[in-house]
Amino acid sequence: MKFFCTHISKKSVELATRVLESEWVSEGEVAAEFEKALAARLGVQNPVTVNSGTAALHLALAVSKIGPGDEVILPPQTFVATGLVVLMQHAVPVFADIDPMTGNISPQSIAEKITPRTRAIIPVHWGGYPCDMDEINALARRHNLIVIEDAAHALGATYKGKPIGAVSRFTAFSFQAIKHLTTGDGGMLCCLDKKDAHIARKMRWFGIDRSLDKPDILGERVYKLESVGYKYHMNDLAAAVGLGNLEDFPTRLQRRQQIGAYYRRKLQGVPGVTLLRMDNDRTHAYWLFTMLVERREDFIRKLASHGIPSSVVHLRIDRHPVFGGIRKELIGQAEFEARQISIPIHERLSDEDVEHIISVIRSGW
Numbered sequence: 290m291k292f293f294c295t296h297i298s299k300k301s302v303e304l305a306t307r308v309l310e311s312e313w314v315s316e317g318e319v320a321a322e323f324e325k326a327l328a329a330r331l332g333v334q335n336p337v338t339v340n341s342g343t344a345a346l347h348l349a350l351a352v353s354k355i356g357p358g359d360e361v362i363l364p365p366q367t368f369v370a371t372g373l374v375v376l377m378q379h380a381v382p383v384f385a386d387i388d389p390m391t392g393n394i395s396p397q398s399i400a401e402k403i404t405p406r407t408r409a410i411i412p413v414h415w416g417g418y419p420c421d422m423d424e425i426n427a428l429a430r431r432h433n434l435i436v437i438e439d440a441a442h443a444l445g446a447t448y449k450g451k452p453i454g455a456v457s458r459f460t461a462f463s464f465q466a467i468k469h470l471t472t473g474d475g476g477m478l479c480c481l482d483k484k485d486a487h488i489a490r491k492m493r494w495f496g497i498d499r500s501l502d503k504p505d506i507l508g509e510r511v512y513k514l515e516s517v518g519y520k521y522h523m524n525d526l527a528a529a530v531g532l533g534n535l536e537d538f539p540t541r542l543q544r545r546q547q548i549g550a551y552y553r554r555k556l557q558g559v560p561g562v563t564l565l566r567m568d569n570d571r572t573h574a575y576w577l578f579t580m581l582v583e584r585r586e587d588f589i590r591k592l593a594s595h596g597i598p599s600s601v602v603h604l605r606i607d608r609h610p611v612f613g614g615i616r617k618e619l620i621g622q623a624e625f626e627a628r629q630i631s632i633p634i635h636e637r638l639s640d641e642d643v644e645h646i647i648s649v650i651r652s653g654w
C-alpha cells in the first residue's frame with residue numbers, strides 16, 4: 290500500500306504524446322487551454338500556470354512588491370517552500386501559531402503578530418482543509434495586508450460555497466508529482482484581480498509579455514524590460530499532462546472525500562485517536578487525512594507491521610536554522626507537532642484497504 294500516489298490518466302498520455310509529436314513543447318496553446326479549463330471546471334479565478342507551487346507563491350510576493358524588511362506572517366506547519374519564498378524576497382518570515390485541532394493558522398495569533406512592517410499573510414490549508422478565510426481577510430482589510438493563500442494541498446476544497454482559488458487576492462496551488470492533480474511539476478497562481486494576473490503572466494517569463502512583444506525584422510522580440518522577471522512558465526508538455534488529469538479530477542476528489550468521511554465515522558471515539566475539527570461551512574480536499582494520536586511512534590510501528598504507511602508529512606519549519614529556530618511561544622504548534630500523523634488517503638485505495646486501515650487502528654497500538 291502506498292502513502293501517496295501519482296496519477297497519470299490515459300488522456301494525459303494521449304495529450305502529452307500529441308505535444309511531443311507536434312515538437313512544440315514550450316509554453317503555447319496547450320498551456321493556454323489548460324488555464325481556461327482550470328477556470329471553467331474548478332471555478333478558480335484568473336489562473337496563471339507556472340512550473341511549481343513554489344514559483345506561484347514567489348510570484349505572488351513579487352507581484353505584491355514585498356521586499357527587504359517587510360514582514361510576512363505564516364504558520365510553521367507547512368513545507369519549507371512557504372517560508373523560503375519570503376526569504377527570496379529578503380523579507381522577514383513571522384511565524385504565527387496554529388489551531389492544534391485543525392493544523393491551520395490561528396487568526397487570533399495573526400492579529401497578535403501584526404506590526405507596522407507587516408505586508409502580507411500566507412495562510413496554509415493544511416492537508417487540504419481551508420483556513421478561517423473570512424477572519425483572515427477581515428484582518429487583512431483592517432491592516433491593509435495582502436493575503437496569499439498557500440493552497441498546495443487544497444485543490445478542489447471550498448470555503449463558504451466558493452472554491453479555494455476564488456476567495457483571496459492570491460492563491461497558489463502545486464501540481465507536483467504527488468498532488469491530487471499533477472503535471473509532473475507545476476503550479477498555478479490564481480488572482481481575484483485581472484491586473485495582478487496580467488503582471489504575474491509577464492513576470493513568469495522574464496518580464497516579457499509574450500502576447501504583445503512580437504519579433505521584428507531583426508528576429509528578436511521587441512520588448513523593454515522594466516523589472517525583474519523569472520523563468521517560471523509552464524510548458525505545453527506539463528500542461529498536456531494536467532489537462533488530461535483534469536478530466537477525472539472530480540471523481541478522484543470525490544473518492545478521497547468519501548474515504549475521509551468514512552474514516553471520520555469509523556475512527557471517532559477510538560482510544561488514543563483525536564480527530565481534527567471540521568466545520569460545515571467548508572469542504573476538505575483531503576490531500577491528507579491528518580489526526581492526533583497518543584504514543585505516535587508505537588502507532589507508526591503498529592501500522593507498518595500491517596503494511597500500512599503513515600507519516601507526519603511535514604514537521605514545523607521554524608526549526609530550520611534558515612528560519613531562526615523553534616518559536617517556543619507557539620503552543621498550539623507544539624501540541625500539534627507532538628501528536629499529528631497522517632494515514633493513506635487516495636483514489637487507489639480499495640474498500641478493502643480502507644477497512645484494513647480502520648481495523649488495524651481500532652485494534653489499538
Ligand SMILES: Cc1ncc(COP(=O)(O)O)c(C=O)c1O
Pocket residue numbers: 341342343344367368370371413439441442462463464465475476
Ligand atoms: C504547503 C506547501 N506549499 C508549497 C509547496 C511547494 O510546491 P511545489 O513542490 O510544487 O513547489 C508544497 C510542496 O509540495 C507544500 O506542501
